[in-house]
Amino acid sequence: MEHTKSTNTNVTIKDVARTAGVSIATVSRILNGSAGVSEELAARVNAAVDMLEYRPNAVARALKERKSRSIGLVIPDIENPFFPSLVRGAEDAARQQGYAVILCNTDGNAVEEDRYIQFLFSKQVDGILFIGGIESQGNLEMLADLPVPVVTLDRRAATGKLSAVVYDNYQGAILAVEHLIKTGRKKIAFISGPLKSSSSIDRRRGFNDTLDKFSLPVNEKLTFVGNYSFDSGYQAIKELIEKKESFDAIFAANDMMAIGAIEALLEASIRVPEDIAIVGFDDIRLAFWHKPSLTTVRQPAYEMGQAAVAMLIKQMSSTSAEVLEQKFLPELIVRKSTENQGAEHETKAIRE
Amino acid sequence: MEHTKSTNTNVTIKDVARTAGVSIATVSRILNGSAGVSEELAARVNAAVDMLEYRPNAVARALKERKSRSIGLVIPDIENPFFPSLVRGAEDAARQQGYAVILCNTDGNAVEEDRYIQFLFSKQVDGILFIGGIESQGNLEMLADLPVPVVTLDRRAATGKLSAVVYDNYQGAILAVEHLIKTGRKKIAFISGPLKSSSSIDRRRGFNDTLDKFSLPVNEKLTFVGNYSFDSGYQAIKELIEKKESFDAIFAANDMMAIGAIEALLEASIRVPEDIAIVGFDDIRLAFWHKPSLTTVRQPAYEMGQAAVAMLIKQMSSTSAEVLEQKFLPELIVRKSTENQGAEHETKAIRE
DNA sequence: ATGAAAGCGCTAACAG
DNA sequence: CTGTTAGCGCTTTCAT
Numbered sequence: 001m002e003h004t005k006s007t008n009t010n011v012t013i014k015d016v017a018r019t020a021g022v023s024i025a026t027v028s029r030i031l032n033g034s035a036g037v038s039e040e041l042a043a044r045v046n047a048a049v050d051m052l053e054y055r056p057n058a059v060a061r062a063l064k065e066r067k068s069r070s071i072g073l074v075i076p077d078i079e080n081p082f083f084p085s086l087v088r089g090a091e092d093a094a095r096q097q098g099y100a101v102i103l104c105n106t107d108g109n110a111v112e113e114d115r116y117i118q119f120l121f122s123k124q125v126d127g128i129l130f131i132g133g134i135e136s137q138g139n140l141e142m143l144a145d146l147p148v149p150v151v152t153l154d155r156r157a158a159t160g161k162l163s164a165v166v167y168d169n170y171q172g173a174i175l176a177v178e179h180l181i182k183t184g185r186k187k188i189a190f191i192s193g194p195l196k197s198s199s200s201i202d203r204r205r206g207f208n209d210t211l212d213k214f215s216l217p218v219n220e221k222l223t224f225v226g227n228y229s230f231d232s233g234y235q236a237i238k239e240l241i242e243k244k245e246s247f248d249a250i251f252a253a254n255d256m257m258a259i260g261a262i263e264a265l266l267e268a269s270i271r272v273p274e275d276i277a278i279v280g281f282d283d284i285r286l287a288f289w290h291k292p293s294l295t296t297v298r299q300p301a302y303e304m305g306q307a308a309v310a311m312l313i314k315q316m317s318s319t320s321a322e323v324l325e326q327k328f329l330p331e332l333i334v335r336k337s338t339e340n341q342g343a344e345h346e347t348k349a350i351r352e
Numbered sequence: 353m354e355h356t357k358s359t360n361t362n363v364t365i366k367d368v369a370r371t372a373g374v375s376i377a378t379v380s381r382i383l384n385g386s387a388g389v390s391e392e393l394a395a396r397v398n399a400a401v402d403m404l405e406y407r408p409n410a411v412a413r414a415l416k417e418r419k420s421r422s423i424g425l426v427i428p429d430i431e432n433p434f435f436p437s438l439v440r441g442a443e444d445a446a447r448q449q450g451y452a453v454i455l456c457n458t459d460g461n462a463v464e465e466d467r468y469i470q471f472l473f474s475k476q477v478d479g480i481l482f483i484g485g486i487e488s489q490g491n492l493e494m495l496a497d498l499p500v501p502v503v504t505l506d507r508r509a510a511t512g513k514l515s516a517v518v519y520d521n522y523q524g525a526i527l528a529v530e531h532l533i534k535t536g537r538k539k540i541a542f543i544s545g546p547l548k549s550s551s552s553i554d555r556r557r558g559f560n561d562t563l564d565k566f567s568l569p570v571n572e573k574l575t576f577v578g579n580y581s582f583d584s585g586y587q588a589i590k591e592l593i594e595k596k597e598s599f600d601a602i603f604a605a606n607d608m609m610a611i612g613a614i615e616a617l618l619e620a621s622i623r624v625p626e627d628i629a630i631v632g633f634d635d636i637r638l639a640f641w642h643k644p645s646l647t648t649v650r651q652p653a654y655e656m657g658q659a660a661v662a663m664l665i666k667q668m669s670s671t672s673a674e675v676l677e678q679k680f681l682p683e684l685i686v687r688k689s690t691e692n693q694g695a696e697h698e699t700k701a702i703r704e
Numbered sequence: 705a706t707g708a709a710a711g712c713g714c715t716a717a718c719a720g
Numbered sequence: 721c722t723g724t725t726a727g728c729g730c731t732t733t734c735a736t
Contacts, residue, residue, distance in 0.1 A: 010418075010729090012728095012729055012730085013729065013730065013731095014729080022706080022707085023706065023707045023708075024707090024708095024729090024730080024731095025706070025707060025708080025709095025731080025732080026705090026706060026707075028730070028731055028732085029705095029706090029731090029732095032731080034731095034732095035705095036705055036706085037705075037706095038705060038706085041705085041706085055470065055473055055474045056474060056729085056730080057415075057474070057476060057728090057729050057730070058474045058475045058476060059411055059414045059415050059420060059475070059476045059728090059729080059730095060415050060712090060728070060729030060730040060731090061729080061730055061731080062411045062712095062730095063409075063411050063412050063415050063711095063712050063713065063714090063728090063729080063730075064711080064712050064729080064730045064731050064732085065712085065730085065731070066362075066712070068411055070454070070475075073455075077440070078430065078436045078439055078440050078443075079436045079437055079440050081436075081637075083436075084430045084431045084435075084436055085431055087430055087455070088429070088430050088431050088457060091430075091455060091456075091457055092457070095456075100454045100471070100475060101454065101455050102422070102452045102453065102454055102455075103425075103439070103443060103453050103454075103455045104443075104447075105440060105443055105444070118407065119452070121407055122407045122408055122409070122410045123410045123411070123422075123452060124409060124410060124411045230641070259641060266643075285433075286638060286641065289582070289611060289638065289642070290641070290642070290643070291618075291642070291643040362713090364712095364713055364714085365713065365714065366713080374722080374723085375722065375723045375724075376713090376714080376715095376723090376724095377715080377716080377722070377723060377724075377725095378721090378722060378723075380714070380715060380716085381715095381716095381721095381722085384715080386715095386716095388721055388722085389721075389722095390721060390722085393721085393722080408713085408714080409712090409713050409714070411712090411713080411714095412712070412713030412714040412715090412728090413713080413714055413715080414714095414728095415712090415713080415714075415728050415729070415730090416713080416714045416715050416716085416727080416728050417714085417715070417728085418728070
């Protein structure tokens with residue numbers, strides 16, 4: 001079945017001007033609420049606008065004004081359960097200010113990141129919210145020289161050149177490990193994220209420092225390097241079980257690995273939390289729904305996305321390129337996976 | 353800390369022309385690979401481009417060419433676990449063709465949908481991939497008259513005016529219910545989606561028709577209307593248990609409600625699948641990770657997103673506005689939640 | 705208070 | 721093969 005495309009596609013400011021019997025300058029003024037417009041002409045113009053169903057051409061406006069009213073949002077992967085909330089927060093904040101969001105998935109690949117940055121620059125985006133992968137150190141430096149405001153969520157950017165929304169991963173790890181220790185666990189296995197990731201480094205540091213603080217030994221045999229995937233958590237604990245290492249708790253550097261770890265435990269008929277307690281990181285929705293539900297360190301993704309875009313817009317409208325930073329603090333969410341039977345019920349500990 | 357913004361923001365085709373000692377037309381020709389260009393000038397121009405780090409201004413190009421090389425992606429909510437895969441599929445397909453994707457979350461609210469459609473139109477997007485909520489009937493009709501190609505995932509659009517990627521919800525429901533019946537279940541409760549949603553209507557029809565086919569009675573007391581949320585599945589089954597209705601299986605019109613239902617069952621110490629078998633719909637990742645894992649009807653979200661954008665791009669480059677349709681077929685994924693102990697192991701049934 | 709006209713950066717006739 | 725020029729739709733001086 002075919003039908004011809006609607007033809008009166010483009011009604012421009014010129015058509016409105018002609019219909020209303022005024023100049024295009026007048027139409028423009030009225031549309032943009034500029035000063036000095038006679039009531040009468042305004043009425044005629046508005047009538048013409050309604051009648052013709054005129055919609056301003058944002059592309060022409062962008063060319064003239066040199067701002068596109070759109071921002072680029074560069075993330076590793078929207079399918080990673082951490083990002084949907086963040087993206088939603090970012091989008092809500094952007095829309096509220098009339099900005100379009102261009103979504104870019106890079107899989108954390110530095111080459112793709114670079115391609116997308118060039119693409120966005122060419123598209124004349126007014127700002128970029130950049131969340132890189134573990135290889136993006138080089139791109140971060142390049143971004144700092146881009147003549148477009150950039151906000152990142154990466155701590156490494158805090159070289160004083162790039163604005164950032166940061167999260168205290170170190171403190172978060174401390175919260176997690178202290179919780180395990182205080183509920184009586186002593187031999188804590190650790191599943192780290194990728195060694196080069198800055199968030200991962202901070203979480204590892206928090207883990208080590210807390211063990212030190214409580215004079216517990218750091219046992220290398222209980223430490224694994226994962227890649228934040230379900231599978232790497234599963235493999236780590238499977239290996240641990242096969243080697244018959246002794247441990248009574250696990251701290252996983254994110255929730256997906258924690259859930260993978262639980263899978264390995266359950267397959268070996270090890271009970272959670274009775275035999276092994278486990279705490280994750282991020283508080284993705286699955287942490288709540290999983291059986292057993294997962295104790296975790298919450299990262300407020302929606303709010304961070306929102307804050308990042310707010311910061312970006314602030315930078316875009318200021319001429320002095322001040323480098324901003326906003327810090328979010330972790331919060332421990334206690335659920336079933338660390339419940340001490342018989343022990344007094346832990347309450348949700350809020351760390352401000 | 354402050355530092356002045358990099359100043360040489362805008363290097364234009366003019367600068368390249370001057371540096372290379374040619375006219376802007378020549379630069380444009382070389383950049384766009386047009387015919388007849390002397391090797392020598394091409395080399396000079398490319399050198400200038402590299403040296404000045406010239407990047408074409410896509411906004412100016414869009415104004416001139418009357419196409420923006422961007423498409424709008426309107427969805428209810430990226431936080432709904434069904435959408436991330438679909439969005440990723442759409443984005444991958446778009447990027448491959450050099451299109452930017454503008455993401456728009458509407459919460460299925462018709463007013464927001466309309467606002468976003470106007471916004472995208474104003475932005476001169478070359479096409480729109482529209483996934484509406486239950487109230488969007490009116491917007492669907494409006495979209496059909498928009499002078500911009502539109503592809504939707506809504507069956508209701510199949511009035512012959514809007515191209516669509518569709519999914520056979522009816523057949524999917526049949527697969528689910530037949531599976532329950534063939535594994536020996538007879539009193540099947542049904543948690544429907546919202547009554548006005550077209551996918552929901554089809555799934556309900558599949559449920560009823562299959563019971564009929566096997567001469568099983570449709571018991572109104574075992575039928576509930578949910579809203580696709582975890583909570584509505586939970587509430588439905590909680591009510592069923594409190595009323596002490598007798599049933600041996602549940603078909604939930606999506607996975608989130610199925611998982612909510614399981615929660616209610618477990619709270620009442622009813623075992624899944626031993627006492628009650630349950631099958632969901634969509635095959636979100638959680639269906640795989642949940643304990644017990646959930647038998648469900650798979651909807652290939654990534655592929656559908658990809659196909660929808662491919663279809664959109666095809667429409668954009670064709671002058672005859674042919675109305676296209678591509679259909680995806682359901683596939684039953686059998687997991688723990690319907691396992692019959694003692695019975696022969698079900699294998700993954702693939703319906704082509 | 706309103707209109708005429710320049711120009712944002714680019715592509716594509718049109719001329720030579 | 722290369723350059724000159726018009727014009728995409730809009731905002732904004734600069735006149736009037």
